[in-house]
Amino acid sequence: MGPPLRQASVFLMGLALAGGAAAAGGPLGIDHRLPLDERGVWARSNQRAVQRLSALTVIGGALWEGDDTRLGRTFWKASEAMVAADLASEGLKHVARRARPEQGNDPNAWFGPGSHRSFPSEEVAHISAVVTPFIAEYGRDQPAVWGLAALPLYVGVARLKSQAHWQTDVLAGAALGAGIGYYEFTRESAWTASIAPRGLTIGLRKRF
Structure with missing residues (x-):
């Protein structure tokens, strides 16, 4: 079983345990609203911190390492995957216009007003795209x-507990991010690194 499939299996098992056995609707018949819980580890501020710190880590790592080392290339690929996943999920939100659980508790409410932005989970796509190149590169x-x-897994469960997404939103975000992340892993190098000025891709570590 390859890295993306193993990652997906772990994610699905964890999400199933966290979401319980209830089923209400949606495309897979598994979407149901969880009780609101944004206390402690599930606080919204912690969710935002994961997204911001992951972005700072991969961008900072890419600039520090450059594109000449195995680690540096992985940082560059993760950075590129992150941006691509953010853009792709944002585009899908505009098309799907699915209501969030907190916007009426109807998992079958698609193609509504522009304020409906549940599908897919952008934050799950973001972090899945960030970690997948590292897992694929170093996991073995x-x-x-x-x-x-x-x-x-943490971000997905937290978004469910915040009543911001349905289970299929989270699964779609994970699949989107992991797919983009694995595609970037298979590339020889990130295209952004190949077109960036050499002074940028050589890495701050080597300069100093």
């Missing part, structure tokens, strides 16, 4: 890297 020789899969 450094199994501890698989611990990064806990980040998309």
